[in-house]
Amino acid sequence: MMQPLMVAAARLAEALRAENEALARLDLSAAAALAGPKRQASDAFAAAYDAANRTHSRAEGPERARAEELAGRLRDLGVENRRLLERAIELQSRVIETIAGAGRPERPGTYGERGGTREGRPSPLSFSARA
Numbered sequence: 001m002m003q004p005l006m007v008a009a010a011r012l013a014e015a016l017r018a019e020n021e022a023l024a025r026l027d028l029s030a031a032a033a034l035a036g037p038k039r040q041a042s043d044a045f046a047a048a049y050d051a052a053n054r055t056h057s058r059a060e061g062p063e064r065a066r067a068e069e070l071a072g073r074l075r076d077l078g079v080e081n082r083r084l085l086e087r088a089i090e091l092q093s094r095v096i097e098t099i100a101g102a103g104r105p106e107r108p109g110t111y112g113e114r115g116g117t118r119e120g121r122p123s124p125l126s127f128s129a130r131a
Contacts, residue, residue, distance in 0.1 A: 002059050002067070008041070008048040009070045015041040016077035023084035031088065 015038040022030035051057075059067040 002052060002057050002063060005045075005048040005052045005057070006063075006067065006070065008045040009067075009074060012038075012041040012045045013070065013073050013077055016074070016081050020077065020080050020084055023081070023088055026088070026091070028088055028092070 015034065019031050019034040019038055022028075022034060058064075
């Protein structure tokens, strides 16, 4: 019962590695495209882990050393994935705040010649998007 768990763990490690590479490059489109495969790998790993626990499977000998190595790799990849995701979220938040702030008038309204009010003029605004 340990073999399916080891295969699922290796698949999850590969999914995390690929997403981490995309996030490190700030290629958020590629990272988003990898979310589905990462979720599938995570679900498969959870199912294999549950099956191994139900059958009380334990790794012995060389398989145990490989399992411990893979567990450490998954831990490290998971920590890095979290850090990179938090960085990407922070960056996206700053971009959204910048875009939202750019559309607001910078100057307050003023009084007109006859006592009426008029709104401040917004600064020139330009957006560019690359696909």
